Amino acid sequence: MAEIIYTYHDQVYANITNYCNCNCEFCIRSLQDAVGEATNLWMKGDPSLEEIKEAMDGFDFTGYKELVFCGYGEPTCALDNLLEAAAYAKERYGLTIRLNTNGLANRFHGRNVVPQLAQVIDRVSISLNAPDAEKYQKIVRPVHDNAFADMLAFADLAKDAFKDVQLSIVDVLPGEEIEACQKIADEHGIHLRIRKFS
Numbered sequence: 001m002a003e004i005i006y007t008y009h010d011q012v013y014a015n016i017t018n019y020c021n022c023n024c025e026f027c028i029r030s031l032q033d034a035v036g037e038a039t040n041l042w043m044k045g046d047p048s049l050e051e052i053k054e055a056m057d058g059f060d061f062t063g064y065k066e067l068v069f070c071g072y073g074e075p076t077c078a079l080d081n082l083l084e085a086a087a088y089a090k091e092r093y094g095l096t097i098r099l100n101t102n103g104l105a106n107r108f109h110g111r112n113v114v115p116q117l118a119q120v121i122d123r124v125s126i127s128l129n130a131p132d133a134e135k136y137q138k139i140v141r142p143v144h145d146n147a148f149a150d151m152l153a154f155a156d157l158a159k160d161a162f163k164d165v166q167l168s169i170v171d172v173l174p175g176e177e178i179e180a181c182q183k184i185a186d187e188h189g190i191h192l193r194i195r196k197f198s
Helices: 049-057 075-093 105-109 114-118 133-140 147-161 175-188
Strands: 005-008 011-014 066-069 096-101 123-127 164-170 191-195
Touching (some): 011 049, 066 075, 075 096, 075 105, 105 147, 123 147, 133 147, 147 164, 164 175, 175 191
Parallel strands (some): 011 066, 066 096, 096 123, 164 191
Antiparallel strands (some): 005 011
């Protein structure tokens, strides 16, 4: 059975969907069935809200201050469960909530969902992954056209709505592309985090 709540690098994560509207060529889920303390993050179907709550209630959050919504799918594709589960975690366990996202939620849902997310989420990490639209389409392989622009538009809305917003890239990019990504982040007034590929 797939894990809903798992730990990785001393943090707690919530795996609430396996569906993703991207197919990144470097995604860890294409290489292995789980990360961290999890043994399997692949689900036969998305868990219900009650199953997510039960998984939280079955986990000992002692010593943890934050819950990160990030698993083997894009959390915002399961928006209703994301919103309800994040609210539950904040109210019941007093946790700070972080969302790791590809930033395509508004495009996916056809509307601006940032105000809803901002009601229950404290911190957001948005995957930039590439220095321009052409490389983004090639590396991230989103189901949407013009996804690079949509992701940056989401980031601009997010920086005004959340306490903490960052763009992220993986350190496998060539140096000149990392520099270009830093320039994009600076232009948008958002911190850039360079993640280690593992």
